[in-house]
Amino acid sequence: MLSTSVRAISRGSPLVQTAARRSLASLALTPNDPVVVVSGVRLPFAMTSTIYEDQLAVDLQRLAIQGLLTQTALPKSEVDYVIAGNVIQEVRTSNIAREASINAGLPLHVGAHTIAQACISANAAICAGAEKILTGHASVVIAGGCETFSDVPIRLTRPIRQKLITMNKAMKKGGMVGGISHLLKGLSLKDVSVETPAIANYTTGEVMGVSSDRLAAKFGVSRHDQDAFTVRSHTMAAKAHTDGFYKNEVVPYKGSTQENGIKGDSTIESVAKLKPAFVKPHGTHTAANSSFLTDGAAATLIMSESKAKELGYKPLAYLRDWSFKACDPFEELLLGPTYCSQEILARNKLQMSDMGVLEIHEAFAGQILANLTAMESQTFADKNFGGKIVGKVDVDKMNTKGGSLALGHPFGATGSRLVSTASRRLQHEGARFALLAACADGGMGHACLLERYDNDN
Numbered sequence: 001m002l003s004t005s006v007r008a009i010s011r012g013s014p015l016v017q018t019a020a021r022r023s024l025a026s027l028a029l030t031p032n033d034p035v036v037v038v039s040g041v042r043l044p045f046a047m048t049s050t051i052y053e054d055q056l057a058v059d060l061q062r063l064a065i066q067g068l069l070t071q072t073a074l075p076k077s078e079v080d081y082v083i084a085g086n087v088i089q090e091v092r093t094s095n096i097a098r099e100a101s102i103n104a105g106l107p108l109h110v111g112a113h114t115i116a117q118a119c120i121s122a123n124a125a126i127c128a129g130a131e132k133i134l135t136g137h138a139s140v141v142i143a144g145g146c147e148t149f150s151d152v153p154i155r156l157t158r159p160i161r162q163k164l165i166t167m168n169k170a171m172k173k174g175g176m177v178g179g180i181s182h183l184l185k186g187l188s189l190k191d192v193s194v195e196t197p198a199i200a201n202y203t204t205g206e207v208m209g210v211s212s213d214r215l216a217a218k219f220g221v222s223r224h225d226q227d228a229f230t231v232r233s234h235t236m237a238a239k240a241h242t243d244g245f246y247k248n249e250v251v252p253y254k255g256s257t258q259e260n261g262i263k264g265d266s267t268i269e270s271v272a273k274l275k276p277a278f279v280k281p282h283g284t285h286t287a288a289n290s291s292f293l294t295d296g297a298a299a300t301l302i303m304s305e306s307k308a309k310e311l312g313y314k315p316l317a318y319l320r321d322w323s324f325k326a327c328d329p330f331e332e333l334l335l336g337p338t339y340c341s342q343e344i345l346a347r348n349k350l351q352m353s354d355m356g357v358l359e360i361h362e363a364f365a366g367q368i369l370a371n372l373t374a375m376e377s378q379t380f381a382d383k384n385f386g387g388k389i390v391g392k393v394d395v396d397k398m399n400t401k402g403g404s405l406a407l408g409h410p411f412g413a414t415g416s417r418l419v420s421t422a423s424r425r426l427q428h429e430g431a432r433f434a435l436l437a438a439c440a441d442g443g444m445g446h447a448c449l450l451e452r453y454d455n456d457n
Helices: 004-010 057-072 096-103 121-134 158-165 167-184 208-218 223-242 305-311 336-347 365-375 378-384 414-429
Strands: 035-042 081-085 111-115 140-147 294-304 317-326 355-360 433-440 444-452
Touching: 035 057, 035 121, 035 305, 035 414, 057 096, 057 140, 057 294, 081 096, 081 121, 096 111, 096 140, 111 121, 121 140, 121 294, 121 317, 121 414, 121 444, 140 414, 158 167, 208 365, 223 365, 294 305, 294 414, 317 336, 317 414, 336 365, 336 378, 336 433, 336 444, 355 414, 365 433, 414 433, 414 444
Parallel strands: 081 111, 081 140, 355 433
Antiparallel strands: 035 294, 035 317, 140 294, 317 444, 433 444
Protein backbone atom coordinates (compact mmCIF):
# COMPACT_ATOMS: atom_id res chain seq x y z
CA MET A 1 0.00 0.00 0.00
CA LEU A 2 1.13 3.55 -0.66
CA SER A 3 1.75 5.76 2.31
CA THR A 4 -0.82 8.35 3.35
CA SER A 5 1.38 11.13 2.02
CA VAL A 6 1.56 9.61 -1.46
CA ARG A 7 -2.18 9.01 -1.54
CA ALA A 8 -2.72 12.63 -0.52
CA ILE A 9 -0.49 13.74 -3.36
CA SER A 10 -2.06 11.44 -5.91
CA ARG A 11 -5.77 11.18 -5.28
CA GLY A 12 -7.94 12.92 -7.85
CA SER A 13 -10.71 15.35 -7.02
CA PRO A 14 -14.38 14.42 -7.66
CA LEU A 15 -15.45 14.52 -11.28
CA VAL A 16 -16.91 17.88 -12.16
CA GLN A 17 -17.89 16.64 -15.57
CA THR A 18 -17.71 12.95 -16.45
CA ALA A 19 -15.94 11.70 -19.52
CA ALA A 20 -19.22 10.26 -20.78
CA ARG A 21 -20.55 13.80 -21.20
CA ARG A 22 -17.63 14.96 -23.26
CA SER A 23 -18.44 15.79 -26.85
CA LEU A 24 -16.33 14.11 -29.49
CA ALA A 25 -16.15 17.49 -31.18
CA SER A 26 -13.96 18.76 -28.33
CA LEU A 27 -11.14 16.35 -29.20
CA ALA A 28 -8.24 17.74 -31.21
CA LEU A 29 -8.13 14.95 -33.81
CA THR A 30 -11.48 13.74 -35.14
CA PRO A 31 -10.75 12.46 -38.66
CA ASN A 32 -13.43 10.78 -40.73
CA ASP A 33 -11.43 7.54 -40.68
CA PRO A 34 -9.59 7.49 -37.33
CA VAL A 35 -6.77 5.22 -36.23
CA VAL A 36 -7.69 2.25 -34.04
CA VAL A 37 -5.63 -0.08 -31.89
CA VAL A 38 -6.62 -3.60 -32.89
CA SER A 39 -4.27 -5.58 -30.67
CA GLY A 40 -0.85 -5.64 -29.11
CA VAL A 41 1.47 -8.31 -27.77
CA ARG A 42 4.85 -8.61 -26.13
CA LEU A 43 7.29 -11.36 -25.45
CA PRO A 44 7.74 -11.95 -21.73
CA PHE A 45 9.97 -9.14 -20.51
CA ALA A 46 13.01 -10.66 -18.82
CA MET A 47 16.00 -9.60 -16.79
CA THR A 48 19.08 -9.19 -18.92
CA SER A 49 21.32 -12.23 -19.43
CA THR A 50 18.59 -14.70 -18.55
CA ILE A 51 16.18 -16.33 -21.02
CA TYR A 52 17.17 -14.22 -24.05
CA GLU A 53 20.93 -14.27 -23.54
CA ASP A 54 21.45 -16.14 -26.83
CA GLN A 55 19.02 -14.04 -28.86
CA LEU A 56 19.71 -10.95 -30.94
CA ALA A 57 17.36 -7.99 -30.69
CA VAL A 58 16.22 -8.66 -34.26
CA ASP A 59 15.18 -12.17 -33.19
CA LEU A 60 13.08 -10.76 -30.37
CA GLN A 61 11.34 -8.31 -32.69
CA ARG A 62 10.71 -11.07 -35.23
CA LEU A 63 9.11 -13.25 -32.56
CA ALA A 64 6.91 -10.38 -31.38
CA ILE A 65 5.69 -9.70 -34.92
CA GLN A 66 5.02 -13.38 -35.50
CA GLY A 67 3.18 -13.58 -32.19
CA LEU A 68 0.99 -10.66 -33.19
CA LEU A 69 0.23 -12.16 -36.59
CA THR A 70 -0.70 -15.48 -34.98
CA GLN A 71 -2.86 -13.93 -32.27
CA THR A 72 -4.82 -11.74 -34.69
CA ALA A 73 -4.85 -14.19 -37.64
CA LEU A 74 -3.91 -11.20 -39.80
CA PRO A 75 -3.05 -12.16 -43.38
CA LYS A 76 0.52 -11.04 -44.00
CA SER A 77 -0.53 -9.56 -47.30
CA GLU A 78 -2.61 -6.95 -45.46
CA VAL A 79 0.37 -5.32 -43.74
CA ASP A 80 1.40 -2.05 -45.37
CA TYR A 81 4.28 -0.95 -43.17
CA VAL A 82 6.38 -1.85 -40.10
CA ILE A 83 8.02 0.54 -37.63
CA ALA A 84 10.14 -0.50 -34.66
CA GLY A 85 11.90 1.32 -31.86
CA ASN A 86 15.40 0.27 -30.88
CA VAL A 87 18.00 2.17 -28.87
CA ILE A 88 21.16 0.10 -28.45
CA GLN A 89 21.67 -0.82 -32.08
CA GLU A 90 23.63 -3.63 -33.64
CA VAL A 91 25.36 -2.32 -36.77
CA ARG A 92 24.41 -5.37 -38.85
CA THR A 93 20.71 -4.74 -38.18
CA SER A 94 20.63 -0.95 -37.96
CA ASN A 95 17.20 -0.95 -39.64
CA ILE A 96 15.95 -3.64 -37.30
CA ALA A 97 12.33 -3.13 -38.35
CA ARG A 98 13.14 -4.18 -41.91
CA GLU A 99 15.22 -7.21 -40.92
CA ALA A 100 12.61 -8.39 -38.41
CA SER A 101 9.72 -7.97 -40.84
CA ILE A 102 11.46 -9.96 -43.56
CA ASN A 103 12.41 -12.73 -41.14
CA ALA A 104 8.88 -12.77 -39.73
CA GLY A 105 7.69 -13.73 -43.20
CA LEU A 106 6.07 -10.48 -44.27
CA PRO A 107 6.04 -9.75 -48.00
CA LEU A 108 9.30 -8.27 -49.27
CA HIS A 109 7.52 -5.19 -50.61
CA VAL A 110 6.38 -4.13 -47.11
CA GLY A 111 8.43 -1.09 -46.14
CA ALA A 112 9.91 -0.58 -42.70
CA HIS A 113 11.96 1.86 -40.70
CA THR A 114 13.49 2.04 -37.24
CA ILE A 115 13.22 4.82 -34.66
CA ALA A 116 15.67 5.59 -31.86
CA GLN A 117 14.16 8.02 -29.35
CA ALA A 118 15.42 6.58 -26.08
CA CYS A 119 12.68 5.23 -23.80
CA ILE A 120 9.83 6.51 -25.99
CA SER A 121 11.03 4.84 -29.19
CA ALA A 122 8.03 2.50 -29.47
CA ASN A 123 5.67 5.38 -28.68
CA ALA A 124 7.23 7.28 -31.56
CA ALA A 125 6.92 4.20 -33.78
CA ILE A 126 3.21 3.81 -33.06
CA CYS A 127 2.48 7.50 -33.58
CA ALA A 128 4.50 7.56 -36.80
CA GLY A 129 2.41 4.63 -37.98
CA ALA A 130 -0.76 6.49 -37.05
CA GLU A 131 0.38 9.48 -39.08
CA LYS A 132 0.93 7.23 -42.10
CA ILE A 133 -2.63 5.98 -41.72
CA LEU A 134 -4.13 9.45 -41.24
CA THR A 135 -2.35 10.76 -44.33
CA GLY A 136 -3.52 7.83 -46.46
CA HIS A 137 -0.08 6.28 -46.92
CA ALA A 138 -1.04 3.06 -45.14
CA SER A 139 -4.09 1.27 -43.78
CA VAL A 140 -2.43 -1.42 -41.65
CA VAL A 141 0.75 -0.81 -39.65
CA ILE A 142 2.65 -2.99 -37.19
CA ALA A 143 4.59 -0.81 -34.77
CA GLY A 144 6.53 -1.67 -31.65
CA GLY A 145 10.10 -2.14 -30.59
CA CYS A 146 12.77 -4.31 -29.04
CA GLU A 147 15.87 -4.20 -26.88
CA THR A 148 18.51 -6.53 -25.53
CA PHE A 149 21.21 -5.74 -23.03
CA SER A 150 22.47 -9.31 -23.20
CA ASP A 151 24.34 -8.59 -26.44
CA VAL A 152 25.36 -4.93 -26.53
CA PRO A 153 27.86 -3.65 -29.11
CA ILE A 154 31.25 -3.49 -27.39
CA ARG A 155 33.85 -1.55 -29.37
CA LEU A 156 37.57 -0.99 -29.37
CA THR A 157 38.61 2.51 -28.31
CA ARG A 158 38.53 5.28 -30.88
CA PRO A 159 42.35 5.55 -31.27
CA ILE A 160 42.54 1.84 -32.15
CA ARG A 161 39.56 2.10 -34.50
CA GLN A 162 41.23 4.99 -36.30
CA LYS A 163 44.45 3.02 -36.60
CA LEU A 164 42.68 -0.07 -37.94
CA ILE A 165 40.86 1.95 -40.59
CA THR A 166 44.17 3.19 -42.00
CA MET A 167 46.14 -0.01 -41.35
CA ASN A 168 45.61 -1.45 -44.84
CA LYS A 169 47.27 1.59 -46.38
CA ALA A 170 50.24 1.20 -44.04
CA MET A 171 50.51 -2.50 -44.89
CA LYS A 172 50.68 -1.75 -48.61
CA LYS A 173 53.75 0.37 -47.96
CA GLY A 174 55.50 -1.66 -45.27
CA GLY A 175 53.91 -5.08 -45.23
CA MET A 176 52.70 -6.77 -42.08
CA VAL A 177 55.52 -5.29 -40.00
CA GLY A 178 54.69 -1.82 -41.24
CA GLY A 179 51.01 -2.34 -40.51
CA ILE A 180 51.62 -3.52 -36.95
CA SER A 181 54.07 -0.67 -36.37
CA HIS A 182 51.43 1.78 -37.60
CA LEU A 183 48.83 0.23 -35.31
CA LEU A 184 50.96 0.43 -32.17
CA LYS A 185 52.61 3.80 -32.75
CA GLY A 186 51.35 6.47 -30.37
CA LEU A 187 48.93 4.25 -28.46
CA SER A 188 48.76 4.53 -24.70
CA LEU A 189 47.90 1.73 -22.30
CA LYS A 190 44.38 3.10 -21.77
CA ASP A 191 43.78 2.92 -25.53
CA VAL A 192 44.22 -0.86 -25.44
CA SER A 193 40.80 -1.54 -23.95
CA VAL A 194 37.15 -1.75 -24.96
CA GLU A 195 34.18 0.60 -24.78
CA THR A 196 30.70 -0.46 -23.70
CA PRO A 197 27.65 1.68 -24.56
CA ALA A 198 27.60 4.76 -22.32
CA ILE A 199 24.92 4.94 -19.66
CA ALA A 200 25.52 8.64 -19.02
CA ASN A 201 23.72 11.27 -21.07
CA TYR A 202 26.00 12.56 -23.82
CA THR A 203 25.21 16.25 -23.26
CA THR A 204 24.88 16.43 -19.50
CA GLY A 205 27.38 13.69 -18.67
CA GLU A 206 25.01 12.53 -15.96
CA VAL A 207 23.58 9.07 -15.35
CA MET A 208 19.78 9.04 -15.46
CA GLY A 209 19.55 7.62 -11.95
CA VAL A 210 21.44 10.63 -10.60
CA SER A 211 19.10 12.99 -12.46
CA SER A 212 16.06 11.19 -11.08
CA ASP A 213 17.46 11.15 -7.55
CA ARG A 214 17.96 14.90 -7.69
CA LEU A 215 14.49 15.42 -9.18
CA ALA A 216 12.90 13.40 -6.39
CA ALA A 217 14.71 15.52 -3.80
CA LYS A 218 13.55 18.71 -5.53
CA PHE A 219 9.90 17.64 -5.26
CA GLY A 220 10.22 16.24 -1.76
CA VAL A 221 9.69 12.56 -2.63
CA SER A 222 10.84 10.40 0.27
CA ARG A 223 12.70 7.09 0.11
CA HIS A 224 9.80 5.43 1.94
CA ASP A 225 7.27 6.57 -0.65
CA GLN A 226 9.50 5.35 -3.47
CA ASP A 227 9.85 1.95 -1.84
CA ALA A 228 6.09 1.77 -1.22
CA PHE A 229 5.38 2.58 -4.86
CA THR A 230 7.86 -0.08 -5.95
CA VAL A 231 6.20 -2.78 -3.85
CA ARG A 232 2.83 -1.70 -5.28
CA SER A 233 4.13 -2.19 -8.83
CA HIS A 234 5.38 -5.71 -8.12
CA THR A 235 2.22 -6.69 -6.24
CA MET A 236 -0.06 -5.51 -9.03
CA ALA A 237 2.04 -7.07 -11.79
CA ALA A 238 1.99 -10.43 -10.01
CA LYS A 239 -1.77 -10.20 -9.49
CA ALA A 240 -2.39 -9.26 -13.13
CA HIS A 241 -0.56 -12.39 -14.27
CA THR A 242 -2.33 -14.57 -11.71
CA ASP A 243 -5.72 -13.16 -12.72
CA GLY A 244 -5.03 -13.84 -16.40
CA PHE A 245 -5.12 -10.21 -17.52
CA TYR A 246 -2.02 -10.69 -19.67
CA LYS A 247 -3.08 -13.99 -21.24
CA ASN A 248 -3.77 -12.34 -24.62
CA GLU A 249 -0.96 -9.81 -24.36
CA VAL A 250 2.11 -11.83 -23.42
CA VAL A 251 2.93 -14.41 -26.09
CA PRO A 252 4.89 -17.48 -24.96
CA TYR A 253 8.62 -17.83 -25.38
CA LYS A 254 9.64 -21.49 -25.32
CA GLY A 255 6.24 -22.30 -23.87
CA SER A 256 6.36 -19.80 -21.00
CA THR A 257 4.79 -16.39 -20.40
CA GLN A 258 6.59 -15.82 -17.10
CA GLU A 259 8.17 -12.38 -16.66
CA ASN A 260 11.05 -13.04 -14.33
CA GLY A 261 11.58 -9.54 -12.96
CA ILE A 262 8.31 -9.59 -11.02
CA LYS A 263 8.73 -10.16 -7.30
CA GLY A 264 5.23 -10.52 -5.96
CA ASP A 265 6.48 -11.20 -2.44
CA SER A 266 8.31 -7.87 -2.15
CA THR A 267 7.76 -5.90 1.05
CA ILE A 268 8.64 -2.38 2.07
CA GLU A 269 10.86 -3.85 4.76
CA SER A 270 12.85 -5.91 2.26
CA VAL A 271 13.41 -3.13 -0.28
CA ALA A 272 14.23 -0.65 2.48
CA LYS A 273 17.39 -2.64 3.25
CA LEU A 274 19.00 -1.77 -0.08
CA LYS A 275 21.66 0.93 -0.23
CA PRO A 276 21.59 3.93 -2.61
CA ALA A 277 22.70 2.99 -6.12
CA PHE A 278 23.47 6.38 -7.67
CA VAL A 279 23.92 9.21 -5.16
CA LYS A 280 25.95 7.80 -2.31
CA PRO A 281 25.61 7.65 0.63
CA HIS A 282 22.46 9.74 1.06
CA GLY A 283 20.53 9.21 -2.18
CA THR A 284 17.07 7.64 -2.28
CA HIS A 285 17.30 5.61 -5.50
CA THR A 286 18.18 1.93 -5.16
CA ALA A 287 18.33 -1.15 -7.35
CA ALA A 288 14.78 -1.95 -6.22
CA ASN A 289 13.04 1.38 -6.85
CA SER A 290 14.74 1.79 -10.24
CA SER A 291 13.72 -0.17 -13.33
CA PHE A 292 16.13 -2.98 -14.15
CA LEU A 293 18.00 -3.78 -17.37
CA THR A 294 15.53 -5.75 -19.47
CA ASP A 295 15.44 -7.77 -22.68
CA GLY A 296 12.19 -7.92 -24.62
CA ALA A 297 10.11 -6.94 -27.63
CA ALA A 298 6.56 -5.87 -28.37
CA ALA A 299 4.33 -5.21 -31.37
CA THR A 300 1.09 -3.26 -31.74
CA LEU A 301 -1.37 -3.56 -34.61
CA ILE A 302 -3.00 -0.30 -35.71
CA MET A 303 -5.35 0.29 -38.62
CA SER A 304 -7.75 2.78 -40.06
CA GLU A 305 -11.19 2.17 -38.60
CA SER A 306 -12.61 1.39 -42.03
CA LYS A 307 -9.93 -1.23 -42.67
CA ALA A 308 -10.54 -2.86 -39.30
CA LYS A 309 -14.23 -3.13 -40.11
CA GLU A 310 -13.47 -4.50 -43.56
CA LEU A 311 -11.28 -7.22 -42.06
CA GLY A 312 -13.81 -8.03 -39.35
CA TYR A 313 -11.79 -6.94 -36.31
CA LYS A 314 -13.14 -5.58 -33.04
CA PRO A 315 -10.70 -2.81 -32.10
CA LEU A 316 -9.72 -2.05 -28.52
CA ALA A 317 -9.33 1.71 -28.70
CA TYR A 318 -9.08 4.83 -30.82
CA LEU A 319 -5.66 6.47 -30.92
CA ARG A 320 -6.92 10.02 -30.52
CA ASP A 321 -3.96 12.32 -29.94
CA TRP A 322 -0.31 12.39 -28.93
CA SER A 323 2.38 14.77 -27.82
CA PHE A 324 6.17 14.71 -27.94
CA LYS A 325 7.96 17.49 -26.09
CA ALA A 326 11.36 18.22 -24.62
CA CYS A 327 12.43 19.99 -21.45
CA ASP A 328 15.67 21.07 -19.77
CA PRO A 329 17.86 17.93 -19.60
CA PHE A 330 20.09 19.46 -16.93
CA GLU A 331 17.38 20.20 -14.37
CA GLU A 332 14.20 18.45 -15.59
CA LEU A 333 15.46 15.41 -17.48
CA LEU A 334 12.51 13.19 -16.52
CA LEU A 335 9.63 15.68 -16.29
CA GLY A 336 8.50 15.12 -19.87
CA PRO A 337 5.29 13.31 -18.80
CA THR A 338 4.07 16.42 -17.00
CA TYR A 339 4.64 18.75 -19.95
CA CYS A 340 3.16 16.33 -22.49
CA SER A 341 0.13 15.46 -20.36
CA GLN A 342 -0.63 19.15 -19.95
CA GLU A 343 -0.56 19.64 -23.71
CA ILE A 344 -2.78 16.62 -24.41
CA LEU A 345 -5.42 17.57 -21.84
CA ALA A 346 -5.49 21.24 -22.83
CA ARG A 347 -5.65 20.54 -26.55
CA ASN A 348 -8.54 18.12 -26.12
CA LYS A 349 -10.39 20.21 -23.52
CA LEU A 350 -10.18 17.37 -21.00
CA GLN A 351 -9.28 17.17 -17.33
CA MET A 352 -7.17 14.64 -15.50
CA SER A 353 -10.35 13.53 -13.75
CA ASP A 354 -11.73 12.45 -17.15
CA MET A 355 -9.04 9.79 -17.43
CA GLY A 356 -10.42 6.44 -16.31
CA VAL A 357 -7.18 4.64 -17.16
CA LEU A 358 -3.62 5.88 -16.69
CA GLU A 359 -0.45 4.12 -17.77
CA ILE A 360 2.71 6.04 -16.89
CA HIS A 361 6.18 4.63 -17.46
CA GLU A 362 8.01 3.83 -14.23
CA ALA A 363 11.66 4.52 -15.01
CA PHE A 364 12.22 5.19 -11.33
CA ALA A 365 9.75 5.39 -8.47
CA GLY A 366 11.20 8.79 -7.63
CA GLN A 367 10.71 10.02 -11.19
CA ILE A 368 7.06 9.04 -11.43
CA LEU A 369 6.18 10.42 -7.99
CA ALA A 370 7.98 13.67 -8.81
CA ASN A 371 5.86 13.96 -11.96
CA LEU A 372 2.65 13.34 -10.01
CA THR A 373 3.67 16.10 -7.62
CA ALA A 374 4.50 18.49 -10.47
CA MET A 375 1.17 17.78 -12.15
CA GLU A 376 -0.79 19.04 -9.15
CA SER A 377 1.63 21.76 -8.07
CA GLN A 378 0.23 25.28 -8.28
CA THR A 379 3.75 26.71 -8.11
CA PHE A 380 4.85 24.56 -11.06
CA ALA A 381 1.70 25.52 -12.97
CA ASP A 382 2.24 29.23 -12.31
CA LYS A 383 5.76 28.97 -13.68
CA ASN A 384 5.06 26.78 -16.72
CA PHE A 385 1.35 26.60 -17.60
CA GLY A 386 -0.11 30.01 -16.95
CA GLY A 387 -1.45 29.00 -13.56
CA LYS A 388 -3.57 25.99 -14.59
CA ILE A 389 -2.43 22.77 -12.94
CA VAL A 390 -2.26 19.60 -15.01
CA GLY A 391 -4.38 17.80 -12.43
CA LYS A 392 -4.34 15.35 -9.56
CA VAL A 393 -3.70 11.78 -10.60
CA ASP A 394 -5.80 9.12 -8.92
CA VAL A 395 -3.25 6.36 -8.31
CA ASP A 396 -6.07 3.84 -8.03
CA LYS A 397 -6.46 4.24 -11.82
CA MET A 398 -2.75 4.25 -12.61
CA ASN A 399 -0.59 1.27 -13.56
CA THR A 400 -3.02 -1.14 -11.94
CA LYS A 401 -1.49 -4.10 -13.78
CA GLY A 402 2.04 -3.29 -12.69
CA GLY A 403 4.58 -1.05 -14.36
CA SER A 404 8.15 -0.90 -15.53
CA LEU A 405 9.56 -1.25 -12.01
CA ALA A 406 8.19 -4.79 -11.90
CA LEU A 407 7.67 -5.81 -15.52
CA GLY A 408 10.93 -4.35 -16.75
CA HIS A 409 11.88 -1.74 -19.31
CA PRO A 410 13.35 -2.79 -22.67
CA PHE A 411 14.02 0.74 -23.95
CA GLY A 412 12.68 0.19 -27.46
CA ALA A 413 9.59 -1.80 -26.44
CA THR A 414 8.01 -0.17 -23.39
CA GLY A 415 5.85 2.27 -25.33
CA SER A 416 4.15 -0.57 -27.16
CA ARG A 417 3.43 -2.27 -23.84
CA LEU A 418 1.82 0.92 -22.51
CA VAL A 419 -0.51 1.20 -25.51
CA SER A 420 -1.48 -2.48 -25.47
CA THR A 421 -2.15 -2.58 -21.74
CA ALA A 422 -4.06 0.70 -21.67
CA SER A 423 -6.23 -0.39 -24.61
CA ARG A 424 -7.12 -3.67 -22.92
CA ARG A 425 -7.79 -1.93 -19.62
CA LEU A 426 -10.26 0.39 -21.36
CA GLN A 427 -12.22 -2.61 -22.59
CA HIS A 428 -11.89 -4.51 -19.32
CA GLU A 429 -12.83 -1.61 -17.06
CA GLY A 430 -15.32 0.20 -19.29
CA ALA A 431 -13.63 3.59 -18.96
CA ARG A 432 -13.78 6.03 -21.84
CA PHE A 433 -10.38 7.73 -21.90
CA ALA A 434 -6.85 6.58 -21.16
CA LEU A 435 -3.80 8.77 -20.76
CA LEU A 436 -0.36 7.32 -21.41
CA ALA A 437 2.85 9.14 -20.51
CA ALA A 438 6.56 8.39 -20.49
CA CYS A 439 9.84 10.13 -19.87
CA ALA A 440 12.98 9.61 -21.94
CA ASP A 441 16.66 10.39 -21.78
CA GLY A 442 17.64 13.75 -23.19
CA GLY A 443 14.81 15.56 -21.42
CA MET A 444 12.17 14.21 -23.79
CA GLY A 445 8.66 13.07 -23.02
CA HIS A 446 5.51 11.65 -24.55
CA ALA A 447 1.81 11.49 -23.79
CA CYS A 448 -0.98 9.83 -25.71
CA LEU A 449 -4.77 9.89 -25.50
CA LEU A 450 -6.76 6.72 -26.16
CA GLU A 451 -10.53 6.37 -26.27
CA ARG A 452 -12.30 3.07 -25.71
CA TYR A 453 -13.77 1.55 -28.86
CA ASP A 454 -17.42 0.63 -28.46
CA ASN A 455 -17.92 -2.64 -30.31
CA ASP A 456 -21.62 -2.76 -29.39
CA ASN A 457 -22.50 -0.10 -31.94
